[in-house]
Amino acid sequence: MVDLKQMERVGIQLVRPDGHLTETGRDVWERMPEDRKRAFYQWMVQVRLFDRRSVTLQRQGRIGTYAPMEGQEAAQVGSALALGKEDWIFPSYREHGVAMVAGMPLDRILLYWMGRVEGNRAPEGVRVLPPYVPIATQIPQAMGAAWAAKMKREPSVAVAYFGDGATSEGDFHEACNFAGVFRLPVVFFCQNNHYAISVPFSRQSAVPTVAERASAYAIRGIQVDGNDVLAVYTAMEEAVRRGKNGEGATLIEAVTYRRGAHTTADDATRYREDSEVREWTEEKDPIARYERLLMEEGLLTPDRARKWEQRCRETVEAAVKEAEAAPAPPPSHLFAHVYKDLPPELVRQRRQLTGGDETHA
Amino acid sequence: MVDLKQMERVGIQLVRPDGHLTETGRDVWERMPEDRKRAFYQWMVQVRLFDRRSVTLQRQGRIGTYAPMEGQEAAQVGSALALGKEDWIFPSYREHGVAMVAGMPLDRILLYWMGRVEGNRAPEGVRVLPPYVPIATQIPQAMGAAWAAKMKREPSVAVAYFGDGATSEGDFHEACNFAGVFRLPVVFFCQNNHYAISVPFSRQSAVPTVAERASAYAIRGIQVDGNDVLAVYTAMEEAVRRGKNGEGATLIEAVTYRRGAHTTADDATRYREDSEVREWTEEKDPIARYERLLMEEGLLTPDRARKWEQRCRETVEAAVKEAEAAPAPPPSHLFAHVYKDLPPELVRQRRQLTGGDETHA
């Protein structure tokens, strides 16, 4: 295994922005199965196309406000591919890539952004919680899920996904602290995309990295190049291994960038320089870099790339169709899952809503 | 000035438990005015006698549940004596020593523990807020007061006093983080007395010191021997100087011990070993150590010590008398300060309580 300890705090990079492997990167690469190498690429492309399509759907008024994640594909795909079915994912609202890789059907993700609560529910066996909108609140919960796994002696980790802004919330602190004290198998995966809406990370934190905050909790802290899918995967794999081995929690900071606006309701030009966006888009793109590597390594050709893109587009289109065709539940669905059994006042309210039509939703 | 930077993380000690000065301690001592040297002693004795008397008063049913602080005199007196009238104090419920030194009359402190809200109000010019009972909530507020001072270009710091347990709360994190980001003139003064009620610090934090948490916020962190009044004073003086100089916040961890129970309602034998208590009482007592130093330095004689003790007892007795004689406000006092002007419903409620007697409280 790669000795990540050495690389802590400096930011791990295995694939350079120009697509070349670092020395350690080469080691990792040699030992990596080919289908995994392909999977990185395939998922990243799929995620990006899904994301772009979603932005368009929002513009067309076919879904509601949407949180784009373009630019963060490596961080999401790389980390999610290191997880097993037994692991828990507590995502924020920007983790469509993670959710997809973990087995969340694309149409459900779309349903969520259509304002449909059914989009929150993962299929059986997919341990993805719904998006957590109130910042940082998922972090203590992931910690608790990890704690339960530890108590039940189940080899599984729980991962909390969150942004750089989330590290300012008390919930982040409390969760990290519990994780340290109880040595819990939890991974705190922070995508530092440099902004919390308009607020730059420098106004979020006086220390330059998220990773170094780990030292306040005696948990492992690692900073990785979040646009390097190989590095992210490797860091996550190690964190998962440590968690399952009883070595406790890891805080991973994946340094990345969201290319687009915070959400489709946001205007990022108000607070970001064009040049900055350009730099991240043109020089540090996670997919371009990896594509170059694959081509150089002979695992991808322009033709196969085009074909894959085509296939992804079809997958996404099918999902859009499915989501749009999903029959809307009746208004009484409001009452469907509030309690296991409805109290009398709620029965009355449901009747009021349905005008007496008591069919269950 | 002593170079505190060097001593960070190791715990500053200037007076050894046996009452001898360390080398640096000697430097500090030589430059310290005599009245200050006496003040340390005088206040510590006064504080301890007040504290013991309060415990007795509680046993006699003359005050309510009380939070004793015996053992923490050096931490409280040393830190408070380093503050000026322009500085703000946001204390917890155990900071009677701090409050006294800052100018809070003893009878008001007693009134507070008699369940009388009038005990909360500091005299004009004494910038001591009421005790903060919900753990850690005073920390963001001290940070805000410091921020205001900075904006108003006033050379003043705000000090948040809190315990080791408080460092687990989100409020601690958020306040430290703001302080780092905005470089605020605030001092986070943590008395690590090893327990949060029954919970030992090892269950509160996986890192062995509170001070090292400062590094997560790019603020200065110092660990001092909290039973060494000279060290505490010196650390606090430096933190105040830095704050007023625009150098930002300091987190001071004063390592100390509460000899008694958490409150008079607590039974500390349930969770602490006798031997541990004995060690702190017999070997590390803050007053004994300093008394020895003063005697050796020729600044104190047993006779003067007795006289001072006598005087303190009288002061405390006078305060007890005054507090017990303080006329109880009428029930309508409940309504006296809820709003600047009472809304109609509250006027009605007050009338209901007083049976129509509308005299203002």
Next chain:
Amino acid sequence: MPEMTLVQAINEGIRFSLELDPSVVVLGEDVGKNGGVFRTTEGLWDTFGDERVIDTPLAEAGIIGASIGMAVNGLRPIAEIQFMGFIYPGFEQIVTHAARLRTRTQGQYPASLVVRVPYGGGIRAPELHSDSTESLFVHIPGLKVVVPSTPYDAKGLLLAAVRDPDPVIYLEPMKIYRAFRGEVPDREYEVPLGCARQVREGEDVTLIAWGAMVPLAEQAARILAKKGISCDLIDLRSLYPLDEKTIIGSVKKTGRAVIVHEAPKTAGLGAELTALIDEHAFLWLEAPVTRVTGFDVPVPMFALEDDFRPNLCRIEEAVDQVINF
């Protein structure tokens, strides 16, 4: 049948829960070695060990957030918050997540957990230890809120709450933790959530109370009985869901209602009860529903707490008022 205090009965309830269901865990500040600051968890740490009775760091959002995560992953947490005045740091986790997770996940993760919270005043506790903000939780759809006022109910409600599929806020009236003893069966039994307890039957006026206000209302009812006024006294037990049938039925019988609670009046639970009665028994009402409550002031420090809290005199006055309206 053994006689116990409320505290002992709660302890029994927790002990039974731990014994009966290996997925039950207890967590909170000082609940372990110390047995809880009120001794509610006394002896449990010794019996069930550090992994099932857990002293946590001092962080309420952490405690409740962790509990939700545990519930998601198959445990049944009983979280303790030391006093109601200290639940607010965990408020977001309760309101935003515990209450909504069942809906948000369409039944997949129902956040079945119990949050135990000592509440209310009357014990000369230090400042800020005497809050009674039950109505905040009653307003949040997805939560259930219960309060025992007898040792029997304390154990039975606790066992029911732990098994309840929904998140339950279990409030413990500190004032009567040790005020009296009552019979508590030494076996497993449940007091179902959502059911009030008819404490006393009467014809002239309905008295509604819960927690520490129940013995007070009982005393008032006894005094009033001597004056020839008979009270129908209801101990709500379940603040959400409300036992509408018992409440409305009683008011239809008596035509008058007095509600007694410790919390401030404005937007307290008394308001909801009044509105409920108004909605369902309007034509039966002979007088306005009257609330005897804490005043609309911050819960005072203890020197004035007796003036703040409902007392016999205020209850009698209110009953007089509705009778002679």
Next chain:
Amino acid sequence: MPEMTLVQAINEGIRFSLELDPSVVVLGEDVGKNGGVFRTTEGLWDTFGDERVIDTPLAEAGIIGASIGMAVNGLRPIAEIQFMGFIYPGFEQIVTHAARLRTRTQGQYPASLVVRVPYGGGIRAPELHSDSTESLFVHIPGLKVVVPSTPYDAKGLLLAAVRDPDPVIYLEPMKIYRAFRGEVPDREYEVPLGCARQVREGEDVTLIAWGAMVPLAEQAARILAKKGISCDLIDLRSLYPLDEKTIIGSVKKTGRAVIVHEAPKTAGLGAELTALIDEHAFLWLEAPVTRVTGFDVPVPMFALEDDFRPNLCRIEEAVDQVINF
């Protein structure tokens, strides 16, 4: 007189406050360079600089705690919480401290500050962005709670709130941020806290609403007028303190009341209003006070939000009901 939207009027109110009083500061997430996610603070950062219009880290307890400390040390903070659903991490600071500091310090530190909070639904916002939990704050003694529903009131209430000696929760109904324009004087003026606005005079039924429910109730009143039912419509504006005189006076006139709010019904502010009316106008009531509210379910995601929220039809039905009781 210039015509503005509600958002613009709030912006004006903040701008005036900053200009008139050098101790006023604005702080919150994205309030600076970005001008607020709703553009409520647009342009203020450019004008008043980074020290008076402050982008803070993402931490609500920090924001509100800092504001309290600032108020203690002589500033007048206007804190922004981005959405009501995100105020809960700061709940403890509001409930335990802002609300009680005047009492606790016997008038020495009154915590004079304003917390601005966009609230309510109806704009197809993402999940958990549409809470309307005003009653939680109304229940806490020591706080004031206001909601404008017109641009005129928005500016006037804001100026009044900033100068008010007590802590004020200033709620902003997002749905009508830009729904219409209204005249807003280009000068300093205050709309006093504690006073309702009589929107429309009528004889048959009292309609009580606030925030985004006001235009809806107005519309209902217009429709009902055509059916020959005349509504006395009250825009509360001040949720605490309540303008009892206006409310009670109206109900005494009409004998009937319908309350409209977005929040869930149980223990919502409608309950308090019902109880208040019951208490003071019992003998005038011809029908139960009726509540048209959000249902007692977690505020839904937007696909079902129209079904959750009060609508014209439900208001008309309720009025019909109380008229034909």
